[in-house]
Amino acid sequence: MATAVIIVLVTAVAALLAKWALWYRRHRALEQAIPGPPSLPVLGNALDFLGLANEDRLKFILGQGDRKMRRLTLLTTVVVMVNNAEDIEHVLRRKDLADKSRFFYASLHMVAKNGLIQLSGPLWREHRKALQPAFSLSILEHFVDYFAEEAEGFVRRVKPWCADDNLLDNLRRVTCGAFMKTTLSEKVGADFEEEILDLIRFLELFLKCSTERFFNPLLWSDWVFGLTARGRLIKKTRAKIDHHARVVLDKRREELRQRGELRGDFTKDFVKRPTTLVDTLLLAPGYRMPDEDVLDEFKTFFAAGVDTTAATIIWLLKALSLHPDIQDKVYAEIQTVFQGSDRRVTPSDLNRLEYTERFIKETLRLFPTVPFLTRQVHEETEFLGHTLPADSAVAINILGAHRDAAHWPDPLKFDPDRFLPENSEGRHPCAYMPFSTGYRNCIGGKYALMNMTTFLATTLRHYRVDPVADGYMHLVDIPLCFDIALRAAGGMTVNFTPRRAAEGA
Numbered sequence: 001m002a003t004a005v006i007i008v009l010v011t012a013v014a015a016l017l018a019k020w021a022l023w024y025r026r027h028r029a030l031e032q033a034i035p036g037p038p039s040l041p042v043l044g045n046a047l048d049f050l051g052l053a054n055e056d057r058l059k060f061i062l063g064q065g066d067r068k069m070r071r072l073t074l075l076t077t078v079v080v081m082v083n084n085a086e087d088i089e090h091v092l093r094r095k096d097l098a099d100k101s102r103f104f105y106a107s108l109h110m111v112a113k114n115g116l117i118q119l120s121g122p123l124w125r126e127h128r129k130a131l132q133p134a135f136s137l138s139i140l141e142h143f144v145d146y147f148a149e150e151a152e153g154f155v156r157r158v159k160p161w162c163a164d165d166n167l168l169d170n171l172r173r174v175t176c177g178a179f180m181k182t183t184l185s186e187k188v189g190a191d192f193e194e195e196i197l198d199l200i201r202f203l204e205l206f207l208k209c210s211t212e213r214f215f216n217p218l219l220w221s222d223w224v225f226g227l228t229a230r231g232r233l234i235k236k237t238r239a240k241i242d243h244h245a246r247v248v249l250d251k252r253r254e255e256l257r258q259r260g261e262l263r264g265d266f267t268k269d270f271v272k273r274p275t276t277l278v279d280t281l282l283l284a285p286g287y288r289m290p291d292e293d294v295l296d297e298f299k300t301f302f303a304a305g306v307d308t309t310a311a312t313i314i315w316l317l318k319a320l321s322l323h324p325d326i327q328d329k330v331y332a333e334i335q336t337v338f339q340g341s342d343r344r345v346t347p348s349d350l351n352r353l354e355y356t357e358r359f360i361k362e363t364l365r366l367f368p369t370v371p372f373l374t375r376q377v378h379e380e381t382e383f384l385g386h387t388l389p390a391d392s393a394v395a396i397n398i399l400g401a402h403r404d405a406a407h408w409p410d411p412l413k414f415d416p417d418r419f420l421p422e423n424s425e426g427r428h429p430c431a432y433m434p435f436s437t438g439y440r441n442c443i444g445g446k447y448a449l450m451n452m453t454t455f456l457a458t459t460l461r462h463y464r465v466d467p468v469a470d471g472y473m474h475l476v477d478i479p480l481c482f483d484i485a486l487r488a489a490g491g492m493t494v495n496f497t498p499r500r501a502a503e504g505a
């Protein structure tokens with residue numbers, strides 16, 4: 001009996017191995033036909049990553065400015081990087097490449113399964129439709145006051161004259177505060193200080209885990225990652241965040257119920273404009289989003305919006321510090337609008353800060369905070385003259401497209417006037433896409449731009465931003481790394497010189 005069981009087992013294993021070997025032979029042949037660095041059987045390029053410093057990893061992923069498509073293999077997952085606007089447009093037009101790749105979004109999936117970023121199909125459409133009204137211009141204009149309040153808090157916290165070694169944390173405090181007010185409730189204040197700090201700690205842990213998993217295919221499985229110390233910690237921390245968010249959600253629902261504003265309590269002539277993301281979901285007519293999904297969206301928006309905006313602001317400050325002539329122009333424009341007053345920024349001010357907006361766009365061109373995107377290849381498919389194996393990923397190199405000399409003359413030159421209307425005419429739609437493009441573009445792009453413009457209009461009236469002695473005279477010489485966002489490999493900071501002192505000097 002025992003011998004028969006062993007024979008059956010051995011035969012079954014041998015059959016599986018033979019099937020796998022057949023599959024792998026074809027898979028490997030397709031993989032090798034796509035141009036890319038040499039890769040080992042089964043391991044692919046996974047070992048290449050292990051020996052590389054963080055900044056070299058980004059160069060390895062994105063290549064060295066070549067416009068042609070390029071392949072990397074992580075274990076058996078083939079990732080093809082498309083590096084120019086024309087090929088990117090091809091990817092974005094293809095319906096079969098619309099879903100987000102599994103390996104890239106594994107960390108987010110573990111924290112928030114049903115969030116907009118990683119959803120696809122009908123559920124994504126339902127969520128996007130329910131969330132879109134929270135990002136309409138009239139609501140965003142209402143948020144400017146919260147953005148300004150947080151920027152004013154930053155101005156009070158700045159330590160003048162010295163380089164701030166905690167600049168990124170300080171900026172995350174700004175974007176997280178604004179996020180809490182615009183997402184949950186305008187009443188977020190001192191009562192939520194502890195929650196905001198918890199959220200920032202959660203964010204840091206989430207970013208660490210995401211980077212670690214991204215570069216280590218052995219950790220792509222949620223199950224395997226859940227067994228590691230970090231995996232256990234993130235589950236524990238997630239439970240705490242879920243608890244905070246649920247308490248706030250229940251409280252908000254009760255407030256709305258008591259005020260007779262909750263959906264279902266509407267009378268015909270009662271029209272209440274929702275003001276926060278959570279209110280939008282609670283008050284929206286039609287689709288009823290389950291509480292679990294509301295919480296997932298809260299965490300997704302937090303992960304997508306807080307660090308990206310803080311990471312961009314730090315690039316803006318660095319760019320100002322290394323381009324004093326451009327900083328002078330931004331400041332002069334702000335002075336024209338505010339006429340020396342330190343009053344709070346209003347939505348109509350933002351429309352008048354045109355040069356400042358061009359400056360932000362140029363910073364995002366050279367330093368797109370999300371440097372690449374990835375899409376899932378479900379079935380074996382023909383793609384730009386090659387055959388991609390099933391379960392591959394297509395990566396869109398935003399950084400490469402933004403620095404492509406075919407679309408950007410003298411691409412490394414920092415010049416906000418590239419974004420003057422007359423200079424933007426006829427530009428390829430995929431040559432510039434810091435917020436992605438098409439129907440899966442960033443829902444919070446306008447929100448982020450308004451927040452960043454408000455931040456600059458508030459901070460620059462009080463401080464001039466000066467370079468620190470870190471050895472970098474040119475912005476484009478700063479080594480880059482990928483830490484879920486695009487960052488300076490060794491970190492970055494600036495000096496804040498009070499304007500009064502700077503102008504007296």
Ligand code: HEM
Pocket residue numbers: 100116117118128300301304305306308309312368369370373374433434435436439440441442443444445447448
């Ligand atoms: C400078 C700041 C930001 C940058 C550079 C940025 C960039 C991007 C990019 C490139 C995508 C496409 C991702 C993909 O296709 O995989 C995206 C999607 C998204 N972003 Fe942003 N983002 C920023 C700020 C924000 C903010 C402030 C929010 C929310 C308040 C937000 C929420 C989202 C969401 C929910 C998605 C997924 C949209 C969908 O698939 O329907 N982002 N963002």
